[in-house]
Amino acid sequence: DAGVTQSPTHLIKTRGQHVTLRCSPISGHKSVSWYQQVLGQGPQFIFQYYEKEERGRGNFPDRFSARQFPNYSSELNVNALLLGDSALYLCASSLRDGSSYEQYFGPGTRLTVT
Amino acid sequence: GESVGLHLPTLSVQEGDNSIINCAYSNSASDYFIWYKQESGKGPQFIIDIRSNMDKRQGQRVTVLLNKTVKHLSLQIAATQPGDSAVYFCAEGPYGQNFVFGPGTRLSVLP
Numbered sequence: 001d002a003g004v005t006q007s008p009t010h011l012i013k014t015r016g017q018h019v020t021l022r023c024s025p026i027s028g029h030k031s032v033s034w035y036q037q038v039l040g041q042g043p044q045f046i047f048q049y050y051e052k053e054e055r056g057r058g059n060f061p062d063r064f065s066a067r068q069f070p071n072y073s074s075e076l077n078v079n080a081l082l083l084g085d086s087a088l089y090l091c092a093s094s095l096r097d098g099s100s101y102e103q104y105f106g107p108g109t110r111l112t113v114t
Numbered sequence: 115g116e117s118v119g120l121h122l123p124t125l126s127v128q129e130g131d132n133s134i135i136n137c138a139y140s141n142s143a144s145d146y147f148i149w150y151k152q153e154s155g156k157g158p159q160f161i162i163d164i165r166s167n168m169d170k171r172q173g174q175r176v177t178v179l180l181n182k183t184v185k186h187l188s189l190q191i192a193a194t195q196p197g198d199s200a201v202y203f204c205a206e207g208p209y210g211q212n213f214v215f216g217p218g219t220r221l222s223v224l225p
Binding site for chain 1: 122148150155156157158159160163203205212213214215216217218
């Protein structure tokens with residue numbers, strides 16, 4: 001079975017631009033979460049979506065937004081990019097069926113803002 | 115592959131020895147804890163989890179110990195292998211919600 005997939009793998013943007021990152025969860029998983037991982041640190045929670053509804057939001061500015069589609073795939077959007085947005089953006093999916101909260105992570109999208 | 119962390123605490127162990135990675139957590143309300151392994155160029159991989167109503171849980175070659183009194187979590191890896199070399203993160207949170215990750219520890223297995 002395919003794991004969590006993310007696209008693109010790498011991306012280079014200029015300050016002030018906008019970026020859209022994409023995530024496809026494991027088949028059957030209805031919950032998708034986004035994390036930002038700055039080099040040398042652990043992942044930081046940005047958003048969680050379940051059944052197309054936002055269920056959690058981390059401490060990130062409004063420049064960050066996301067959505068989940070009927071097929072449970074998800075997009076993370078970041079507007080007005082800053083140098084500090086350079087990071088590895090991770091998507092994780094889970095069943096979230098109450099029996100387990102194991103999250104499966106994708107390989108991430110490496111965003112570089114210049 | 116890309117480097118996960120350049121200035122992380124590093125634990126170096128000989129192949130075949132046991133490894134112990136420690137983590138201090140901060141939120142007294144956390145009742146769910148997970149250890150993740152992250153290899154260079156990859157996303158974090160689930161290793162083992164533990165609920166706050168337990169103080170020990172064992173998996174295949176791994177054991178997690180939880181001490182709620184001092185808010186401490188540890189991961190023990192038995193008979194460490196070269197493939198165990200990676201960055202290890204603990205994560206905490208209320209069960210069913212999203213997690214706060216620790217800063218990570220790099221495990222280096224020496225031949």
